[in-house]
Amino acid sequence: EYSWNSLLIGYLKNHEPKNAFAVHKRMEDLGTMNVSDPAFVLLLKACAEDYDFGKGYELHNISTRLGLVESNVFIGSTMIDMYSKFGLLMEAKQVFISMSAHDVVSWTALIAGYVEHKCWMEALDCFQKMQQECVSPNGATYACVLRACCSIRDITRGRELHAEAGRWGMLESHSSIGSALIDMYMKCGLLNCAQEVFDSLISNDVVSWTVLISGYVENGFDYKALHLIEQMQAEGVFYNAFTVVCGLRVCCNLLFRNKVQQLHMEAERQGLFEDNPLVCGTLMNAYAKCGLMDKGRQAFDKFPVRNSNIWTTLILGYAENGLFEEVCDLLNHMELEGCSPD
RNA sequence: CGGAAGACAGCCU
Numbered sequence: 169e170y171s172w173n174s175l176l177i178g179y180l181k182n183h184e185p186k187n188a189f190a191v192h193k194r195m196e197d198l199g200t201m202n203v204s205d206p207a208f209v210l211l212l213k214a215c216a217e218d219y220d221f222g223k224g225y226e227l228h229n230i231s232t233r234l235g236l237v238e239s240n241v242f243i244g245s246t247m248i249d250m251y252s253k254f255g256l257l258m259e260a261k262q263v264f265i266s267m268s269a270h271d272v273v274s275w276t277a278l279i280a281g282y283v284e285h286k287c288w289m290e291a292l293d294c295f296q297k298m299q300q301e302c303v304s305p306n307g308a309t310y311a312c313v314l315r316a317c318c319s320i321r322d323i324t325r326g327r328e329l330h331a332e333a334g335r336w337g338m339l340e341s342h343s344s345i346g347s348a349l350i351d352m353y354m355k356c357g358l359l360n361c362a363q364e365v366f367d368s369l370i371s372n373d374v375v376s377w378t379v380l381i382s383g384y385v386e387n388g389f390d391y392k393a394l395h396l397i398e399q400m401q402a403e404g405v406f407y408n409a410f411t412v413v414c415g416l417r418v419c420c421n422l423l424f425r426n427k428v429q430q431l432h433m434e435a436e437r438q439g440l441f442e443d444n445p446l447v448c449g450t451l452m453n454a455y456a457k458c459g460l461m462d463k464g465r466q467a468f469d470k471f472p473v474r475n476s477n478i479w480t481t482l483i484l485g486y487a488e489n490g491l492f493e494e495v496c497d498l499l500n501h502m503e504l505e506g507c508s509p510d
Numbered sequence: 511c512g513g514a515a516g517a518c519a520g521c522c523u
Contacts, residue, residue, distance in 0.1 A: 177512085180512095188513090204512085205516085206512035206513095206519090207512080209511085209512045209513060210512060210513095212513085213513080240513095240515080242512060242513045243512090243513080244513085245513045245514060246512085246513045246514085247513095248514085249513070249514060251518090271513095271521085272514085273511080273513055273514045273515095274514075274515045275514085276515065277513075277514045278514090280514060280515065281514095283515095291517095306515085307515070307516090308514055308515030308516085309514085309515075310515085310516095311515045311516045313522085314512085314514060314516080315515090315516070342516090343516075344514090344516040345515090345516075346516080347516040347517060348515090348516045348517085349516090350516090350517085351516070351517060354517095375516060375517055376516085376517085377517095378517055379516075379517040380517090381516060382515095382518090383517090389516095408517095409518095410517055410518070410519090411517095413518080413519050413520095414517085416519080417519070417520085420520090428521090446518075446519060446520095447519090449519070449520065450519050450520065453519080453520045453521085454520090455519095455522095473517055477520095480521085481520070481521085482514070484520085484521065487520095503512095
């Protein structure tokens with residue numbers, strides 16, 4: 169039994185859900201052993217990531233039979249998360265209700281589900297109920313709830329949460345709260361508040377940097393954003409895909425051709441380019457706006473994935489630059505490669 | 511370290 173569970177966990181940690189499911193099936197068929205709780209949690213996560221509804225339901229049935237949801241809050245929380253990732257919020261809520269005890273993670277999983285599906289009011293209600301039941305929020309909880317406040321532009325509520333988290337002394341140590349706050353203030357046009365939060369964080373990670381920078385871009389401060397990107401690099405924080413996309417947007421607004429190419433090179437060096445259609449699309453768009461279609465074409469050629477989005481971006485680029493012959497060629501080419509225009 | 515968490519581009523309307 170022990171070695172079967174180890175094998176199962178091994179596959180799950182290696183992100184080989186198919187093998188894991190096969191092992192699990194054999195264990196079920198043999199019918200003589202129990203899947204360990206940690207393995208069960210990982211199985212549920214694998215279903216969520218794989219979007220495997222059938223296996224998810226099967227696991228739910230098994231756990232009902234064994235009373236696992238009631239007895240183990242890890243399993244319950246993971247199942248809430250799985251259903252929420254499936255988009256089945258009613259199911260997620262049912263699981264939550266069927267649990268015998270709720271901790272901060274199970275509450276937060278449900279709140280996160282509501283937030284993810286834009287049920288802002290439900291999320292806020294849920295948060296209130298959680299506090300009524302005297303479960304203390306943690307950084308993840310605040311981050312979720314702040315996202316809800318931000319989306320409905322409830323800055324009053326957001327400020328209250330800001331103060332509350334501050335009273336608990338959670339701001340410095342939880343960058344997720346900081347990032348959510350910066351984002352909220354930026355989206356509400358309160359640039360100074362956002363900057364204040366950023367400056368108050370003990371260590372800023374790539375997300376808090378990127379949120380701040382995006383905020384300046386959204387509010388029209390392209391030069392400020394560009395300056396911050398350089399500062400971020402100087403402090404040794406590495407780009408991620410969001411940062412690159414944001415930087416490209418700035419360069420595009422300012423028509424800084426050299427900077428676009430520089431970002432392109434850095435994105436490639438950090439491996440952000442090859443597996444990310446968003447980065448590639450933004451890059452091609454930036455080149456198009458800068459009138460550098462040959463560079464855009466090079467990016468396209470290097471990119472391993474072909475989908476209609478990528479094709480469309482390229483074709484639009486040629487169209488914007490008045491290169492209509494290329495547009496026609498590419499439309500044909502695209503269909504030859506089995507991609508139909510939309 | 512068996513569970514939850516923060517930023518989501520371009521085009522068009």
